[in-house]
Amino acid sequence: MPAGTIALTINSKTVTGSGTAFTTELKVNDFVVAVVGGVTYTLGVAAIASNTSLTLNTAFGGPTTSGLAWTALPNQALVGITAQVASDTARAIRGLNYDKDNWQKIYSDVATVTVQRPDGSAFTGPSWGYMANQYTTKVDKSELGTAAFRDVQTSLSDATSGRAMLIGAFGFGGVPPYVSNAATLPTGACSIFGYSGSNTDPDYTTRSGAGINMGNGAGYIMQVYVAAGGANLMARVVNQSTGNRSFNTLWGTANTTVDTNNFIKRASPIARLTNDVSQMQPDFAVDEQHIVAGLVSVNAEAEGVSAEKSAVGVYLVKGAVGLADEGWTLEVPQDINGNRLCFVELDTDKEGVITVSVFKRRFDVGSAMIVAGEPMDIPEGRWIDLRLQMPEDSVWNTRMREMEQAAEGEQ
Template identity: 35%
Template sequence: WQQFFTADGDVTITLPDTSQTTGPSAKKLIKSVSDKVDKNQLGSSAFRDAYSTAGKMLSEGDFGVGSSYPPALAANNPRSGLYTIEGDSSQVPPQAVGTGCGVIHINGSSYGLDIAGVMGGGGRLFARTYDNNTGREWREFYSTGNTTIDTNGFIKKASPVIKLKGDGTAVLNDEAEGVITEHISAGVYKISGVLGFHSEPIWGGVDGGIVIPANTNGLPLLWVDYEIDPDGSITLKTYHRTHDSAPEFARNLIGIKNKDGSFTETVQDGEPVDIPAGRWVDLRVEMPRNSLWNIKQQEAREKAERERQQNQQGTQL
């Protein structure tokens, strides 16, 4: 038994029944306990291995998870995770230059996938795939943020868009925020805070930007005309529109049906009328650089840049 207390390693002891057993000495037991970490030093943490192999634990910030500002996405990133793309990076979608994106990156050896969302508002989403470690062209998702359902129920790529109603009120999408619409007189409306119409071909080019309501046979209910003031404001004029060559039920006549079956028109073709109740005229417009939307986007870009710089400074400390 004396060896149990004085030896440094394992000892063999003879028990009262003359059998023997081998185990660590008292000194070895004491030393093994002294080498253990104090439980008060652990806090809420635990020891872990690095994530170099499967089954290892992650730390906050690894691959962007839990990070206040995820790392930048490299051109050939070998690891899946959450990343950012700066607004001036060659990786950023062309439609998001100057803004920057948050990215979900999925790596699959030489193939992969990125899903990116513009930071700072707008809700614009993009996706691209990788082929032989090379990122392909970005594709934009269509959503309520960059399309509109026009007055006839068709989806169109559009922004900014105004849905002008008969009483002069309007529904504005995000990019048209700040536009003012007024009903001046019968069939006359004023749209302020714009720079005329957007000239995209899908909306009719330079002289387009307008979608007018139609009846169930696809025949327009209105004639429209417009003037653009020097400041870019639009005066929109709407007129009653009939279709004399169509069957009577599709002619879009406004008037009174007489007892003898005849019809007396009270509004003639080409006379000023308001936009019909329950319908609207879609206007795709051009917004000035100092519009509320553009100001908010600039503020969001500046905030994202400040956060990026602060994150870099924090990493260097």
């Protein structure tokens, strides 16, 4: 604090000092700072007359007073303070502008935005519009009920009670787990499984397929199994304490045929041979489950077989390698009394072409047997059932191999 006190007069440029040293403590363009009535006055110095008298740049505008303590403020210091204040003000205004721009982006944009931080760094994040749009597609967790608080399975075979299932768990909604024997199936969980194993496995009749496994948790399992291609549908109940039990095959249109006399027979590749397809009833093609090729209606396993007529009562069946090696091979149409309506002879050449010859029935007195009489066509509206042996490259056999290979590749 400079020595002495000063006196100021309203509307006067003259400052009078008492005990002051204006000539050593001030220079022209420096400032005198004094507080009058609680108001700080910063007064610029225009000239210094002596240690006790100086002239201000502008007349004092406050009340006349004396005995004031005062402070000398060098011009350089005030300029520096002013410059710093200006810099701080500019910085504050820039920050305010950044702040308004940041909020404008956050309020108005519908995507992510980049905002400026006070330290000059930038931050990129979502705007309110973006977040609002995201919420429109989100599920209110309260709508999920208790599912929102469930733990998720730790694996596709995790059977812990109360856990939320994963896609593909136990074979549901994804590729099912594959097994090579029933012993590897869980006893306490319901699941879908695929099978790919040896075709000599006593539990399964084909090398590949899929099934449903339902266990009660006490060693009992109910299984339903479909062989590749859908030819066989099987079911069984397994008591794991006493070992597996063989499947019971369920019979249906895929593995049976209704012969020309309306009897159900076990079916493998089947061909129904007739003289005139146009005269046949709809059941000739089993409600379109059979394929009509020439004079035959064949099931899926016999796809590729066809037939033609070469003479009265003579028919050529092509596409197979002959008649079935075992089991039944031929069924001839009968009347309501069980009498056969014709006599049939079969012959297979080395190319696998089957010649079906049809004759009138004749009783031979000498042998006391029914023998071939005059050639005749297959009776109108009736057919002859033939059970065939198909080549390895048939449509059905090729499809089965491809399905088995695909099943093995998915394991």
